[in-house]
Amino acid sequence: MKKEPENLIPAIEDILKAAKRIKPFINHTPVLTCKSLNRMVDASIYFKCENFQKVGAFKFRGASNSVYSLSDEEARCGVATHSSGNHAQALSLAAKNRGIGAYIVMPKDAPEIKIKAVQGYGGEITFCEPNLAAREEGLAKIVNKTGATFIHPYNDPRVIAGQGTVTLELLEEVRKLDAVMAPVGGGGLLSGTALTLSSLSPETKIIGVEPKGADDAYRSLHQGKLIPSVNPNTIADGLLTSLGDLTFAIIKRYVHLIVTVSEDAIISSMRHIWERMKMVIEPSAAVPFAALLEDKIDLKGKRIGLILSGGNVDLDKLPWLG
Amino acid sequence: MKKEPENLIPAIEDILKAAKRIKPFINHTPVLTCKSLNRMVDASIYFKCENFQKVGAFKFRGASNSVYSLSDEEARCGVATHSSGNHAQALSLAAKNRGIGAYIVMPKDAPEIKIKAVQGYGGEITFCEPNLAAREEGLAKIVNKTGATFIHPYNDPRVIAGQGTVTLELLEEVRKLDAVMAPVGGGGLLSGTALTLSSLSPETKIIGVEPKGADDAYRSLHQGKLIPSVNPNTIADGLLTSLGDLTFAIIKRYVHLIVTVSEDAIISSMRHIWERMKMVIEPSAAVPFAALLEDKIDLKGKRIGLILSGGNVDLDKLPWLG
Numbered sequence: 001m002k003k004e005p006e007n008l009i010p011a012i013e014d015i016l017k018a019a020k021r022i023k024p025f026i027n028h029t030p031v032l033t034c035k036s037l038n039r040m041v042d043a044s045i046y047f048k049c050e051n052f053q054k055v056g057a058f059k060f061r062g063a064s065n066s067v068y069s070l071s072d073e074e075a076r077c078g079v080a081t082h083s084s085g086n087h088a089q090a091l092s093l094a095a096k097n098r099g100i101g102a103y104i105v106m107p108k109d110a111p112e113i114k115i116k117a118v119q120g121y122g123g124e125i126t127f128c129e130p131n132l133a134a135r136e137e138g139l140a141k142i143v144n145k146t147g148a149t150f151i152h153p154y155n156d157p158r159v160i161a162g163q164g165t166v167t168l169e170l171l172e173e174v175r176k177l178d179a180v181m182a183p184v185g186g187g188g189l190l191s192g193t194a195l196t197l198s199s200l201s202p203e204t205k206i207i208g209v210e211p212k213g214a215d216d217a218y219r220s221l222h223q224g225k226l227i228p229s230v231n232p233n234t235i236a237d238g239l240l241t242s243l244g245d246l247t248f249a250i251i252k253r254y255v256h257l258i259v260t261v262s263e264d265a266i267i268s269s270m271r272h273i274w275e276r277m278k279m280v281i282e283p284s285a286a287v288p289f290a291a292l293l294e295d296k297i298d299l300k301g302k303r304i305g306l307i308l309s310g311g312n313v314d315l316d317k318l319p320w321l322g
Numbered sequence: 323m324k325k326e327p328e329n330l331i332p333a334i335e336d337i338l339k340a341a342k343r344i345k346p347f348i349n350h351t352p353v354l355t356c357k358s359l360n361r362m363v364d365a366s367i368y369f370k371c372e373n374f375q376k377v378g379a380f381k382f383r384g385a386s387n388s389v390y391s392l393s394d395e396e397a398r399c400g401v402a403t404h405s406s407g408n409h410a411q412a413l414s415l416a417a418k419n420r421g422i423g424a425y426i427v428m429p430k431d432a433p434e435i436k437i438k439a440v441q442g443y444g445g446e447i448t449f450c451e452p453n454l455a456a457r458e459e460g461l462a463k464i465v466n467k468t469g470a471t472f473i474h475p476y477n478d479p480r481v482i483a484g485q486g487t488v489t490l491e492l493l494e495e496v497r498k499l500d501a502v503m504a505p506v507g508g509g510g511l512l513s514g515t516a517l518t519l520s521s522l523s524p525e526t527k528i529i530g531v532e533p534k535g536a537d538d539a540y541r542s543l544h545q546g547k548l549i550p551s552v553n554p555n556t557i558a559d560g561l562l563t564s565l566g567d568l569t570f571a572i573i574k575r576y577v578h579l580i581v582t583v584s585e586d587a588i589i590s591s592m593r594h595i596w597e598r599m600k601m602v603i604e605p606s607a608a609v610p611f612a613a614l615l616e617d618k619i620d621l622k623g624k625r626i627g628l629i630l631s632g633g634n635v636d637l638d639k640l641p642w643l644g
Contacts, residue, residue: 051600052600278378279601279602280600311600316642318637
């Protein structure tokens with residue numbers, strides 16, 4: 001019998017355990033500030049830099065927690081997933097760290113830079129057509145053949161608990177945050193963020209930010225039911241996915257607000273962060289600051305934690321170069 | 323009577339005083355490491371990230387030390403310089419911090435991004451023809467008119483003492499370095515680096531790295547006399563300048579080795595650091611790692627401090643995009 005999503009929501013203890021479990025493997029990423037960006041939006045922003053995480057994204061936390069949660073017997077058969085990028089890289093490296101196999105089903109139109117990265121971390125790729133049905137079919141075949149454990153990119157309590165450790169670290173360094181902002185794709189990062197904050201800093205507002213062109217979380221939250229995106233379209237390629245039932249259940253219960261931003265604001269945000277902070281971030285990571293640039297929410301004078309989700313960019317294709 | 327350059331060489335006490343003087347104003351920049359880059363060149367590299375310094379370059383240290391070394395009477399008339407970029411920005415911000423004027427003579431073909439930055443920091447720009455004679459003439463006029471103190475971009479003991487604080491911070495975090503590498507343009511950074519190391523870590527090799535297309539330090543050191551570059555040409559626009567008599571005197575006495583690198587290696591080094599470390603660095607900052615990529619010097623297995631000099635790049639003109 002399938003468990004109801006409400007019964008799968010990780011507790012704060014799961015996040016604390018995850019932090020301990022993955023500590024030897026992850027980077028404790030820095031929290032950075034930038035006066036000129038603060039001035040630009042009239043707020044005090046604490047950027048949690050998961051672009052400096054291993055494999056260049058927070059995804060390595062959830063992947064590591066999942067891989068190291070497996071029993072030895074389960075682990076022996078490896079892990080598997082379908083993913084267009086960062087989760088695939090993250091799972092490949094986490095599996096390599098544990099000395100087990102990682103079977104990755106990827107759409108054949110995935111960016112070259114991400115394919116190479118997965119291969120570089122030792123992931124074994126099977127390509128499929130770029131649609132969800134083909135991915136799921138490819139995955140089922142591989143799981144069937146290898147006995148590998150499927151690790152979903154976000155709709156999995158182990159993954160969500162791992163992503164919750166980003167905000168644990170943030171709170172260790174900065175207290176009394178008025179709000180924390182995170183981008184929303186499948187909702188794994190925002191769910192982990194929400195669970196950590198609701199337990200450890202309940203006075204902090206939890207804000208998800210989404211591209212207008214992939215606004216399923218915004219619409220789902222407003223209509224009170226899961227409405228997946230149809231043909232989402234945004235430069236923020238990490239946010240094309242739609243919420244799952246578990247991440248939706250968490251977001252519905254704990255997140256205070258979802259706002260959406262334009263493509264222009266995402267590109268402008270990305271460029272400002274590159275220019276002012278001298279950091280490479282991917283478009284998805286630029287989404288929360290875009291909401292401040294567009295004045296989508298009034299956080300003037302507030303202390304804001306902002307999660308920069310990753311830094312995996314194809315340097316041959318920068319969005320402002322048209 | 324003009325002092326001999328040998329009599330102007332800062333002592334370690336001057337560098338320690340500079341550190342104390344500029345501490346309230348500068349960023350204490352992080353020292354970062356990257357396993358994949360280490361593997362690439364088979365060494366342990368400690369990157370001192372002056373791309374995260376205020377105004378995006380180490381130049382802010384020397385400029386701040388100079389501005390705050392002035393007596394109140396001297397300071398009242400402001401400071402002046404000729405510079406194509408980072409020093410101009412740095413001096414403008416340092417002057418603004420002290421509440422005094424900064425008069426900047428800039429070649430009229432200076433990159434737009436650098437002109438805007440100087441103006442953003444409150445520097446007052448006078449444009450001139452892009453040659454040394456025009457710059458010096460423009461500067462003389464302004465000094466004459468305003469009584470401002472000329473702060474040379476590198477050939478000045480106060481500036482050199484300020485740049486020496488980069489390596490003070492590096493040594494606080496990492497000991498037992500086999501070598502420290504810095505890029506060479508006018509030689510201010512390398513001079514400061516050399517003075518700090520020769521006093522506090524005399525066993526560490528001091529290595530300057532220069533683009534082949536602007537190799538005046540390499541040639542000057544080999545021939546034992548100052549040979550300025552004629553029509554230097556390199557993507558590393560911060561390194562087009564030639565040594566001054568003071569920086570040459572210091573480099574001749576303390577630096578163990580100068581090596582030169584190709585343009586291809588500089589571009590490749592820059593891209594590797596962006597991709598792997600998720601940091602924006604300018605081409606000049608990529609020059610030392612280029613020497614390791616090109617195997618210009620045998621440092622296999624060694625512990626290397628490497629100064630990333632700055633991160634001011636025009637994001638519309640990336641070298642690998644041709």
